[in-house]
């Protein structure tokens with residue numbers, strides 16, 4: 031099997047088999063990101079991908095029924111290539127039922143609604159999309175490479191096509207005093223284009239990110255831990271769509287999961303208890319103890 035870097039996938043995709051189809055990130059410029067800094071974006075040769083699928087078909091281990099396409103935004107691949115990969119997977123691994131991948135909102139720009147429908151029919155599902163926030167000022171500052179209107183247009187197309195996706199929310203991204211703005215704009219965003227799941231992680235800076243340099247130069251002040259929990263409360267309170275929310279990532283000191291709108295009060299009360307029970311310093315120590323994501 032060919033792997034240009036370690037496996038990067040959301041925790042809920044741990045049961046997948048992994049197949050590298052791209053390496054690095056087609057954007058690779060977000061100010062907070064630690065991933066893929068050493069890997070230039072590259073598309074794997076189709077014959078190499080088919081060779082890896084062949085290798086998987088000869089393995090006695092068929093413990094999975096889903097393939098995770100490895101790469102920061104494997105959906106950067108054009109429609110034709112994604113279809114050829116799906117065909118090769120089902121031909122050699124007939125027990126596979128679905129295919130997942132990370133995607134950026136920009137990955138949908140060059141795919142029509144009809145093409146996205148065909149990809150959904152081919153088993154692509156639960157794509158994980160790093161929306162991070164719906165706040166335009168923050169998207170620009172963090173150099174995400176698009177604004178909320180652009181992302182909305184793309185994710186509307188994805189929803190219209192029936193292609194399921196998970197939206198990532200990055201708690202604390204706006205830094206000190208900016209939680210409410212980010213939460214309100216993000217809730218507005220997801221209310222317009224509900225994903226099947228909102229998956230929350232919390233900003234955890236490592237030394238090799240531009241944003242860490244801004245902390246050192248006092249141009250960015252991190253949100254306090256209690257502020258982050260308050261931000262999450264605002265997000266959950268403002269969400270009016272039907273979806274699931276999970277805050278179970280290692281970067282989240284207070285874990286919760288539930289369905290919206292029915293679990294709203296329960297989730298907010300978990301956060302309230304977290305705010306009362308945890309001194310900010312204890313939560314900060316938890317964050318400082320995180321050595322990798």
Ligand code: SF4
Pocket residue numbers: 055056057058059060063064065066102134160
């Ligand atoms: S956050 Fe995602 S899109 Fe941004 S640089 Fe990192 S991997 Fe690429």
